[in-house]
Amino acid sequence: MFKITEMYYQKSYINFRMNRVLSLISRILPLRVAYAHCDIPCGIYDPNRAQLATHTVIRMTQLLGELSNEDKIKLGHDIARITSVKEEHVDVIEQELGTLEDDYFKEQHFQEFPELKGFFSSALKLSGKVRQNVDIESADLLLENILKISEIFYKTKKLEPVRLKSPYPTQREIVTYK
Numbered sequence: 681m682f683k684i685t686e687m688y689y690q691k692s693y694i695n696f697r698m699n700r701v702l703s704l705i706s707r708i709l710p711l712r713v714a715y716a717h718c719d720i721p722c723g724i725y726d727p728n729r730a731q732l733a734t735h736t737v738i739r740m741t742q743l744l745g746e747l748s749n750e751d752k753i754k755l756g757h758d759i760a761r762i763t764s765v766k767e768e769h770v771d772v773i774e775q776e777l778g779t780l781e782d783d784y785f786k787e788q789h790f791q792e793f794p795e796l797k798g799f800f801s802s803a804l805k806l807s808g809k810v811r812q813n814v815d816i817e818s819a820d821l822l823l824e825n826i827l828k829i830s831e832i833f834y835k836t837k838k839l840e841p842v843r844l845k846s847p848y849p850t851q852r853e854i855v856t857y858k
Contacts, residue, residue: 721783725779725780725783725784725833726833727776727780727826727829727830727833727855728830728856729772729776730772730773730776730777730780730826730829730830731823731826731827731830731854731855733769733770733772733773733776734769734773734819734822734823734826735823735846735848735850735852735854736765736766736769737766737769737770737773737810737819737822738816738819738820738823738850738852739848739849739850740762740763740765740766740769741766741810741814741815741816741819742816742849742850743758743762744759744762744763744766744814745814745816747759747762766810766811767811770807770810770811773803773807773822773826774804774807777800777803777804777807777826777829780800780829780833781800784833785833785836789832789836792836793832793835793836795828796829796832799825799828799829799832800825800829802821802825803822803825803826803829806818806819806821806822806825807822809822810822820852823852823853827843827853827854827855830855831843831855834855834856834857837857839857839858840857840858841855841856841857842855842856842857842858843855844856
């Protein structure tokens with residue numbers, strides 16, 4: 681009996697020491713979560729999702745501007761819901777831009793289209809601005825940058841980009857190809 685108890689305490693002591701060592705290592709070298717479009721270089725990229733998300737941000741901004749002060753409880757509820765949707769779609773925009781910039785576009789694309797880096801930079805700054813404010817002008821500028829990125833995307837695929845009026849309530853454009 682004494683042997684089993686002694687072995688149990690030895691194992692517990694070893695587990696305790698291992699946990700302390702791992703805890704110390706995790707404080708020195710913090711873990712970072714990595715996100716990816718997918719775990720396999722699939723070759724499937726498209727700026728469409730960023731365009732749709734931007735139209736949603738514009739529409740949520742429009743809806744926030746149209747809210748009425750008549751019912752304070754409903755107003756607070758509507759603001760919370762609309763703002764939540766707007767935030768989620770800004771996250772989508774930022775993720776999609778990151779995927780395009782980091783995974784799809786290569787150095788040769790940035791050399792061939794030197795303005796591309798600026799479009800990404802502007803779009804990311806504007807995404808923060810539209811997240812923090814109810815600012816339709818910034819949302820429109822964000823869309824314009826994403827449309828320009830989309831046009832370059834299709835050009836790199838040897839497709840002819842085309843701007844069309846969107847079917848959405850935003851009354852803005854989308855980019856597709858012929």
